[in-house]
Amino acid sequence: MSQLVRQILLFYEWLSMLYNGNEKEVICITLNEMSAQLFQRITSSNQAVTISALAEALHSTPRQIRYKLDKIDEFLKYNKFPQFLRKPNVGITYTAPPQVVERIMQKLLERENHHYIASQEERVEMILAVLLQQQNYMTIDDLGERLKTSRSTVIKDLNKVREVLKSNHLTLLSSTNHGIKIIGEEKYLRRASIELLMKSIEVQGMLSQEMSPMLKNIKTLSQSEISNMFTNMNIPFIESCVIEAEKQLETTFSDEAFYGLVIHIAIAIKRIKLGRDIVMPYNELKSYETTKEFAAASYVASRLEAEFQIEVPYDEIGYITIHLLGSNVYAANSSSSEEWAALQIITGKILEEVSESLQQESLIQDEHLFSGLLEHLRPAIYRLKNDLKLKNPVLEEIKVRYHHLFQIVKNSMASVEGYIGKSFDDEEIGYFTLHFGAALEKLKDKKEMEKRILVVCSTGLGTARLLSSRLQQLFQVNIVDVIAYRQIGQILKYQEVDLIITTLPIKCDAVPWVQVNPMLLDKDVENLKKYLTQYHFQPKNIFIQTLRLIEEHCDIKNYDALVTGLAKILKTDNVGQKGVVQPLLRELLTADMIEVKVKAKSWEEVIYAGGKLLEDRGLIEHRYVDAMVNTVKKMGAYIVIAKGIAMPHARPEDGAKKVGMALMTLKNPVNFGSKENDPVSVAVFLCAVDNTTHLKALAELMQLLDDEEFKTMADTASSKDEILAYINSKEVDRR
Template sequence: MRVRQQEILKELLFTEKDTLLIHHFATEFNCSEKTIRNDLQEIENDLKNFKSANLIRKPGVGISLQISKEDKKRLIALLYSNQSNYLEKLELTGAEIQEVTYRLLMERNLTVRSLSQHYFVSTPNMRRELEKIRNWLTTKNIKLKTKQRVGLMIEGMEQDIRMALISLDEIFPKSDRKPFLFQTMHSYEISRIESSVYKLLNEQRIPITDESIIHLIFYVMVMIKRIKTGHTLEIKEQQRALIQGKREFSWMKEIGQQLEHEFQLTFSQDEIIYLTMQLLGAKLSDKHGAFYSYDIETEKQAERITDILSKRLSILALMPFNQDARLKEGLHTHFYSVLHRLKYDLPLKNPLVSDIKQMYPFMFDAIITTLAEMKEELPSALPEDEVAFLTLHYQAAVERIRSKNKKMKRVAIVCHMGVGVSEILRSKLQGLFQDIEIIATLSQNDLKKYLKHKQVDFIITTMWTKDITIPQIIVSPLLTDEDKQKLRVAFSKKDSVNHETVPILKQLMDEKYIFIHGQFEHRFTLIEKIADRLHHDGIVERDYGHQALLRERAAATAIGGGIAIPHGSPGLVKESKIVVATLDKPMMWGTEMVTLVFFLVLKHENSDKRRRLFHQLSRLAGNPEMVAKITAQTDREQLIELLI
């Protein structure tokens, strides 16, 4: 329980009034009424230790505390003692972790003890909470250190600290709460910033996404707060030269002049330059029909990268990506922003990156592999957050191409109850299934004659007809729910026919290369040791392990569900294998914990076969119960049985 909450509780205990208003507490403690309501909720939770205590809220009347004399004495004694441990929490709430992180980034001279006292968490528990914050800050290139006689200190570049402040909602993501930064400024100040940003976007007709608009507003808020507390940033001379001649720089100077007057501060030229970078790195919504004129050189580079990437992926994935006009247009727009972000070293957070890697591992890996061969075309390597966005573009194209090429199932209806019932059945089926073409409604007597001249995929019939080789699905004339499910299963089987009689995993697994409950210090150690063994056995070239490590550094190969799929270059493989390793304890693999590793050693296999393998592994990643069964196995043969 915080100090403010203790004071509220004391006042409720000693007041002579029947009730006290929330407005009274908000005025007394100089905070919002919403904050007081949240405090009351926490007080109510802590009072559960006192059976007679009851916090009574009467809308329009006020708040009162109902409590027996005995419990009241005990509560007062605890409140005024130094041993009020009953009030201590085991951990901070998500919102409090957010708040502590903000304070660490913005304030000096904070100590573990001061934070423990303020948030009413014991010192050991606060240290544990700070470790969570330290881990999060590390992902932002910021260090949290403890210095004797000084306290907690933040070390990092000013640019990284600002990006961490903008990203605070990652810590406690809740869609029903307003962004954390909006709680750190007065509403009239936020309105002034929003007004300046929207005015610029509307006047210059800049087509950036809603997400990028919010980012720009957040950045201006953080920039103002950091400057007010004496924190400024410096830009590299090379970046100054790139930005100062751009029209976007002159636009941002205008915004800067407006805000300098509003907030009574001064922006250095470097501040305006970095603000301009935020605009240049923003995601564009749609280039088609926009009045915004683009940088011609960057636009041509974006088009060239799109064309090269799509052509190479078309070969790798056996998909005509270079013929998809919608994909081409979307990628041109996307890469225009990507090039600016890479040029100015601006991070882009993709909150769905782990889900994308799990759902579309083949496409994600294909893009990583292809981009590694296009280093000369890009200012720097794309981080996996950017690759995940590209994966969505290409996966959407896959769905469009498949939908376009999808063959309609040709269906004949056979009904023994006459034309009227046949037409009702036809109508119901057409409403339920969009991917079937009903080519005829027939009597049983006419069916065999019809099939001599027409191609049919399915016969939906109310009666079995003998001597027919085409699949027959028997349904009731009323088409019950059971019938509908039967049809869905039959149609889905048709869609997912696998012409391979032996599963890919079974073909490539070898009991010799299954390692049970291995102990490794780091994922790189695991990769090196397995690669060395494979090279010793003549399965791969010597450099395969090194290439697998380079791939791993480009983007961790964890695909969710406790599974990782490290792999190197196919050109260094002499014989295709899949090595399986279960771990004795979960290992950190990038940002995920992993217990099951499939070390993929694949030659330039048929792309469709490779894609099906990735799909099989992706399905397994979505089945945590099966992963747990596999990792618990101590017998190689039983492990293989589970996998196939």
């Protein structure tokens, strides 16, 4: 069983013991060795100790240290001892005679004599945890006895409980003769349980990869006869199912997403055994059946049924599918989605708006940024559609470090939110901001890289890329790979690495490692100076300057080979992928690829007419035309991307032979089934062979389609020449 999942499940055991009346034992765990270590470090210091220093020394976070200090202060106050003295911008001190300090240390390490008074927030969480596990009503008196508090206090706390439940689409039902219980849809009951668990785990600091003394104590207590919700749960087996899903999807989930899926499945199994199934709309379920994620979910379900002797309902398979679609990944092939062209258009619009706001035109040509945004956008849209919450552990730091950029990115998401009809929350915006932050860091010039660095990050691709860019900006390093924690052993078998830089504690004896904040704070930089040589910058735009100099004074036989060679020598990625030529819009939309005033009675006729243009020029096989029609039938009229404009397309593997575009104007507008954008009078057909070759032309096309004058001109144009002249005039303007 993985250590992280074991820690989460052990915490569930702790909750189960607490809610079954063993409050005294659990409280003493909260205030034992960890608290003693904190107290000892503060009392043994001759000067004030900062929270950041304590966090670094104990491999914790400032938030967790503050939480522990507050608990120790409550303990000291209850036992009539002096409390900590905290001075802003100075640190924490403690003044008391040596014999008093010794007595406090002894009490902190005792297991039997602690008395603890829970705050209202903690009591509310206890009430929620108790009621979320109840199938039947529970009286207020029973709840007060469970929490060791008065009836009046419970009644007061229930007002806050109702507020929390309301925010989670749940209701606290009261019955005079029976008591109280939580009611609501099963998906919201599960979500509330998981959010409560994850919040408690974060506060307790239990997501660390190191097994803390507190967890060891919990493990011994868990051997009591008190039942817990994960008895006989084969977690390693569930992990193997998720790993198999990764293989089938040809992807690697981030550590956080991987363990989130494991916990979701474990809870689903328990709920199924209790007869509490998820219910999903039939049409929504049907829409997922053709996805590869649904196939992977079905495979996982079949293995779970055999292992746990249960029947996984159809709706549960759909729910697992949603979580697979909504999970952050380290690698994915976005062209496998039927909506790949729409996603690329939206990604391009986001890039364009952010670039314009920052006055950084080079971002539009950054293929790494484009692919990173595209990889994040697809699962982000599924999360938004299905109300799946994404946790961003570095959100506040992102808002501080990238305050201006965060606001720009947030304002630039209108194209996505208009496409979905919902708005992203700050957690999601933070991850998009990380992608742009990483790209901006790369714009700063680099020098030759020396040390071979392996970057380990558990939160996702955007965070990892930001960290890698910061490292490359500041030090002479060669980032050999960016991986999840689970991949370390596999990578080290074939890759030589000088140093591992990680955002979480790891166990690795083969290679030295350094833990840093994902934002690479100043203290992290100072620490890394012990291992790495600082960076000395090259002149700005050295690649472009060198290329222009060669163009001016030399005859070039192979331009693409020159670009690729220079990029390799100068260690830069400011060029197209491996020198691949990306055609311009005017090179694709030539006279033979344009038809005006085409007659068509239905949207199918429009697609077949446009497909014939592509097929006659040898750009596609005939099956690509059928695939365009079937895509609309399966996915709906999402291809109508703007008022009166449709972009039919299919996946590259459906028969695309070369990159190409075709444009048709219709004599009479045709309805495609889009309530917002019908009827269609202009259709642009796209075929692509990979994820990148068509991007430059697509970016130019997006600018053209955003131009209201173009739509007006196209609707009234009587010849191809009018359309070509307009496109060429815009090309001149862009120059």
